[in-house]
Amino acid sequence: MDGLEVVRIEKSYGATAVLKGLNLECRPGEIHGLLGQNGSGKSTLTKILSGITRADSGTIRLGAKEIDLKTPQLAQKHRILTVFQELTVLPNLTVAENLFLGLEPTNKLRMVSVRDLHKRAAEALKQLGIENLNPRQMAGQLSVAERQIVEVAKALMRNPYVLILDEATASLGPKESQWVFEQARRLAERGNIVLFTSHRLEEVERHADRISVLRDGVRVLEVARGEVDTEELVTVMLGYKVEQLYPRRPHVRSTRPVLAVDHLSVGHKVHDVSFTVGEGEILGIAAMPGQGQRELFYSLYGEMPSRGDITINGQRVRLRSPRDALKAGVCLVPEDRKTEGLLLPLGIGHNLSLVILDRLARAGIVRRRREREEIQPQCQQLRLPIDRLREPVGSLSGGNQQKVVLGKVLLNQPQCLLLFDCTRGVDVGTKAEIYRLMANLSAQKVGMLFYSSDLQELVNLCDRVAVLYEGRLIKVFDDHELNEEEILKVAVGLNQAQEPITLSHKARNLP
Numbered sequence: 001m002d003g004l005e006v007v008r009i010e011k012s013y014g015a016t017a018v019l020k021g022l023n024l025e026c027r028p029g030e031i032h033g034l035l036g037q038n039g040s041g042k043s044t045l046t047k048i049l050s051g052i053t054r055a056d057s058g059t060i061r062l063g064a065k066e067i068d069l070k071t072p073q074l075a076q077k078h079r080i081l082t083v084f085q086e087l088t089v090l091p092n093l094t095v096a097e098n099l100f101l102g103l104e105p106t107n108k109l110r111m112v113s114v115r116d117l118h119k120r121a122a123e124a125l126k127q128l129g130i131e132n133l134n135p136r137q138m139a140g141q142l143s144v145a146e147r148q149i150v151e152v153a154k155a156l157m158r159n160p161y162v163l164i165l166d167e168a169t170a171s172l173g174p175k176e177s178q179w180v181f182e183q184a185r186r187l188a189e190r191g192n193i194v195l196f197t198s199h200r201l202e203e204v205e206r207h208a209d210r211i212s213v214l215r216d217g218v219r220v221l222e223v224a225r226g227e228v229d230t231e232e233l234v235t236v237m238l239g240y241k242v243e244q245l246y247p248r249r250p251h252v253r254s255t256r257p258v259l260a261v262d263h264l265s266v267g268h269k270v271h272d273v274s275f276t277v278g279e280g281e282i283l284g285i286a287a288m289p290g291q292g293q294r295e296l297f298y299s300l301y302g303e304m305p306s307r308g309d310i311t312i313n314g315q316r317v318r319l320r321s322p323r324d325a326l327k328a329g330v331c332l333v334p335e336d337r338k339t340e341g342l343l344l345p346l347g348i349g350h351n352l353s354l355v356i357l358d359r360l361a362r363a364g365i366v367r368r369r370r371e372r373e374e375i376q377p378q379c380q381q382l383r384l385p386i387d388r389l390r391e392p393v394g395s396l397s398g399g400n401q402q403k404v405v406l407g408k409v410l411l412n413q414p415q416c417l418l419l420f421d422c423t424r425g426v427d428v429g430t431k432a433e434i435y436r437l438m439a440n441l442s443a444q445k446v447g448m449l450f451y452s453s454d455l456q457e458l459v460n461l462c463d464r465v466a467v468l469y470e471g472r473l474i475k476v477f478d479d480h481e482l483n484e485e486e487i488l489k490v491a492v493g494l495n496q497a498q499e500p501i502t503l504s505h506k507a508r509n510l511p
């Protein structure tokens, strides 16, 4: 059995050195966790190992043999297979077609037999314990989580010696992630290697036999499981101590409402929901995927029609568009910064000033000094790289991109902020900054409605947490009652008798 060894790999993009002499060793039979903040170079390493990107220098060995990974085909020849966070499943093909892409079973005429394909796909899915996926379904109709599962299945069916999972569990709930790690463990037990990255520290600590921490393009720590505690891992990742990930803030209770929602219904997804968000209050929404949270948030942002009453700052409002919402003082921070928030080819400065053009322009001309005066403090508050204001936002790390989205939102000076899973897929350093910002906004009396798929976050940041289940708010937890386990029980639909209301199908999709 051969280990995988990465020796003094260097990689630059233009003038930016991303990997600076990186070393890494994975032993046969182990699950190896790769930790590091956004931008530390994990995906770059992953792409080099998959033959997608070429290193500038350095060597990669399997056992004693140096291997050439110039192309994805060469990587696959060495049975190095990678699952990326960005989905590569083809939406216009069925699940079966995706699974067998490039490996289709053929009859004598070398034509794909569809029946055979479906049969073999069903068998393969069954062997992997995911027979609830329908081989005939178009991949485009699957949820993001299901597509991700198909990606993993596809890699597993190609008999990997080295399986690389780059944020492969980011869009998965606990049950689905557990499935991924069960498969990883099975591979490792047979002597193969699994190398994975995850933003969920807890996941890495639980499943990795050994952990390598990258910072700024080099490995700064390599340890076996349990050798160091969480706090130390975070400190090593950041290169400095986060005194406390979650800021201390005074508990906010029964203040004047900035947002009052009365008997709100949205399509068939949200039913008769009522609640208020007070000045400075952070009201958490806990829900499994698809319980109506998206519809709730987007209707409050004027992007979806709703029935019922919405009152903002004491004024009944009708929100027919985001423009109405913005005018009323409501802003939304979406989860998907790429598609919803930003103009990727433009710089940070540009993205920010677009929001306040009306304040900046006089007679159609943007006043540059005014622009600097408004934007620089915002960048400082968010610790955005001021020296890189002109660089396209698309080349920034994910964490910095999300901060630009926040910057845009804050320039609107909202009184009520809708935060929709805005920390998902964001590195721990940026998370800490977002939390700090939320605490500051709370002190400035901004009311926040905060949906997060991370229960730990809800429990540690919110003044109250309401649980949304099948489109209804079924319970509100007060500050002193906040407890992850109790919230989870309600969110998965456990009734008084502690019996699950809906069985496995829903339970598989935990947040």
Ligand SMILES: Nc1ncnc2c1ncn2[C@@H]1O[C@H](COP(=O)(O)OP(=O)(O)O)[C@@H](O)[C@H]1O
Pocket: 013, 016, 018, 036, 037, 038, 039, 040, 041, 042, 043, 044, 045, 395, 396, 397
């Ligand atoms: N194609 C590219 N062109 C320019 N810069 C890039 C490119 N890909 C990645 N980078 C930069 O390399 C750094 C490391 O990125 P990445 O490997 O994706 O980090 P991680 O996966 O640890 O978050 C980031 O600063 C990113 O902006």
Ligand SMILES: [Mg+2]
Pocket: 042, 043, 044, 166, 167
């Ligand atoms: Mg990455």
